[in-house]
Amino acid sequence: MRFSLFSVATVVATSVVIQAVQATPVKFRRAYPDDDSSTSCRAVKFTDIVVFGDSYADNGNTYKLTKQQWPGPKYYHGRFSNGYVWPEYVAEHKGYQHANYAYDGATSDNRLVQGYTGPKADIPVPGFWQQIQLYHEHYNGQHDSKKLEDTLFLINFQGYDYHFKDDLEIAVVIKHYEQGLRWLIEMGAKHIYVIGGVDVTKTPYTLTEHGNTDQDEIHAFVVKHLEAFKHLVQKLHYEYGRPASDEKPFQWCPADYKYLYDHAHSDRKTFSHHVNVAWFDTEAVLEWLRTTPSALEKLGITNLVKGCYNAGDHTVCPTPDKYFYWDSFHLTTKVHEVVAYAIENYL
Structure with missing residues (x-):
């Protein structure tokens, strides 16, 4: 199912996302030490994206693994939605090659x-x-170093660790994400974009289908997990990049390279190990969309609390374009595309 969201995306990209994500803007830049102009910042022209994640980013890997048994036939060609998921939209809109390793249930x-x-x-x-x-x-x-210079690694996990083992400490889970991120950097990754997870307490699973009495407690836990993940990203950004500033957060210009040459510290990596590591606040974008009637009206979305697909009796609502969620947990493809446009605003 395809549709045009260009006009809506313009609203989202120019006002919604800037407000929702301005605390951690993520403009990836490449510059060259032999460029004398302090203002000639150059945006990285990515050619490839590599995606790691769970069901929110899975474009059919689980479907192949289960021999076309999961997700069921009401889902779009093995996606956990009724159409493309956000990485596919990003790749299509920007003309990137797309390698995807995401699986439903991944920890x-x-x-x-x-x-x-x-x-x-x-x-x-x-x-x-x-x-x-x-x-x-x-x-x-x-790994080809030139190819890695032009590759953006996208990481998106919702926290299935706690679903399969509910007594896990947040710090332990974050430590394992850190190990993975550091391994990518050791391989030579230069651009890493961590796409924050969603708040499960805002999904139909919690809102209408189960009426979880611990909703406030779960929400607080989700917020704590996301803040810890964001803090990890900021730590890695400082270690492998430069201290972010309000004037030029995550922008790389010749002056930034001079900074690295002139301000070498024992706790920071050398110039040659510069890596862009950034955080995208997905839930902030979704919450803005939920609470902005004009944006919902432009998209034609009227139902934010129920999933279009009912897993209990395997029925699909007659108007999926009006739904925020496809099932009790996953977004409709329309919302996936809005998220994609929001992400693209910083590429």
């Missing part, structure tokens, strides 16, 4: 907690660490 690391998928949730899937292994093995451990 931070199977060595910490194994994630599962399938109709009975009994089929093991690769976690973040294991997805990186698959990527590494695909290239036989040999």
Whole structure:
């Protein structure tokens, strides 16, 4: 199912996203030390995206793994939605090559907690660490430095670790994400964009279908997890990049290279190890959309509390274009495209 969102995307990209994500803007830049102009910043022209994640980013990997058994026939060609998911829209809109390693149910690391998928949730899937292994093995451990300069790594996980093992400490889970991110950097990744997860307490699963009495407690936990993940990204950005400033957050210009040459510190990486590591606040964008009637009207969305697809009796609503959620947890493709446009605003 395809439709034009250009006019809506303009609203989202120019006003919604700027407000929602301005705390951590993410303008990736490349500059050259031999350029004398302090104002000649050059945007990175990515050619490829590599995606690691779970069901929110999965473009059919789980479907292949389960031999076309999961998700069911009411889902769009193995996506956990009624159409494309956000990485596919980003790749299509920007003309990027797209490699995707995301699987439904994926955790931070199977060595910490194994994630599962399938109709009975009994089929093991690769976690973040294991997805990186698959990527590494695909290239036989040999990564082209030029290609990595032009590749954007996108990471998007919702926190399935806690679903499969509810007594996990947030710090432990974040530590495993850190190990994966550092491995990517060791491989030579230069541009890493962590796409924050969603707040499960805003989904139909919690809002209308289960009436969870612990909603406030779960919400507080989700916020704490996302803040810890964001803090990790900021730490890595400082370690491998430069201290972010209000004037030029995440923008790389000749003056920035001079900064690295002139201000070498023992706790920071050298010039040659510069890596862009950034955070995108997905939930902030979704919350803006939920609470902005004019944007919802432009999109034609009227139902924010129920999923169009009912997994209980396997029925689909007659007007999916009016729904925010496809099922009790996953977004409709229309909302996925809005998220994609929001992400693209900073590429």
